[in-house]
Amino acid sequence: MTTTDKVIAVDRMPAELAPIIAALCEVGRDVAGIIAKGPLAGALGAGVGENLGGDQQKALDVIADDMFAERLKSTGVRYYASEEQDDVVELNPDGNYALAIDPLDGSSNIDVNVSIGTIFAIFEAADGADESFLRTAREQVAGGYIIFGPSTALVVTFGDGTQMYTLDPETREYVLTNERMSIPETSLEFAINASNYRHWSKPIRAYVDDCLAGDTGPRDRNYNMRWVASLVAETHRILTRGGVFLYPGDARPGYERGRLRMIYECAPIAFLIEQANGKATDGCDAILDQKADTLHARTPFVFGSAEKVDRVATYHDLPDEEVSALFGQRGLFRG
Template identity: 65%
Template sequence: MAQPQALADYLENHADIPANLGDVVLAMCEVGKSMARMISRGALEGAMGAAVGDNTDGDVQKALDVIADEMFFAALLPTDVKWYASEEREDVIACNPNGSLALATDPLDGSSNIDVNVSIGTIFSIYDAKPDANESFLRPGTEQVAAGYIIYGPQTGLMVTFGNGTLSFILDPDLGEFVLLNGAVKVPETSNEFSINASNYRHWSKPVRAYIDDCLAGETGPRGKNFNMRWVASLVAEAHRIITRGGIFLYP
């Protein structure tokens, strides 16, 4: 069996990925390893799911949200990240004043699921930094230089793109490294799954209701086949399932 390729080796062997950008992703993954260990210990680490306030979006902020944010920021200080934007902070803050990159993150997406042992994750997006902090982020997604997420579940995985295809890595607990699983990830073209919070049906627009009603009608309906509904309430988990098995996620 071939030796799995570690993330650091992959980045070193691909000259098209700038070293400073690779270093940022490696720093995120080092924290991801620590997060995976903490999450796997659950209540042994203390009350990680305890509410400690509200974040900038008005969501309940959990203890582990704050811990994750502080850990990622500290890990990025020695890197080329100039601006750091986090869902857990009110404003964009300076990281490395001499940096050339801007990183936005949700340090722990789906933290409401901490206490019930459901997959959660870290989302990140990286741009070339501009002199102004806010202008570094308020721009089209097509200007991203890298983006991805770390998912903490039965396995800890990394899904990342540097602008030319999508790469899938898995954390090998024996090696203590993220190793390459798939260097050319493709979303399946067809699926019989959709994901939506059906409890909000009364609030949906008519087109959304019509689409879901057609899916629920099954093989006797206009779409001519049966569908399964999934809902995890964790964007990373929903996205990972869709990338792996296809389908659609809606949050109207």
């Protein structure tokens, strides 16, 4: 049995990618161990700098980035693009793959013992570093995340369904626990950071107004709202029990295209969601049909149950009088 076999059963993934996934799983296991120690591991949530995107870097952001980059050097990853580094780094000049990573997603939750994660997208390496990543998101050969929560799990797709592997803390192996995830259609949950309400566009306000109006509004049923502020945790909930997530663009300076990054956040999550029968858009158009024009480019992001994501898009098509109307007068969706 090779080291790779001990980390994760490899029979379900393309052979060339298996060593990369095994490396991600190994580091994920180590990062999970650090997170589980909480304050015993030091000040993991302490601010240590700022990344190119203007986000504050926490100690664990940098630790996780260093660990992934170091371990991936001995795999087929040629180009490594990280949220925590301004430019692409060449890891293995002989490698055939390009890997983009958000080493630690949900950094604001490090100190409060709430689920966080690592998100990754893998492409075949192109001729140059930037060219390997600035391409249509549908060209990913794998996308996934590792969630560090009450349990640690890898959720991954290679384009044939979305699989979940759960880390068994006793054997230290990732065990297949869901071979084909499918987003339930029936959830009545939506997720959005409602503190930004006043900055949203009219269609987003109208959509949320109608959810909030519950059975007194045009949707005629009551909804529940969730906001963890960890994209990985929100994705895991939606893959498990349905719902919709929105991080739209808004009127705050720098947030015209929302907050989330196309290449290492939205593209891989969109791949997982589509492979689990859901949809992922920028509010209107599929994320997987788009490409970033810079490494750290942002995009508005809406994903979840297909019917809910489609509904968000219809609000963008409504005439201005309709989206501006109080929900009581908004006629198109009643009944």
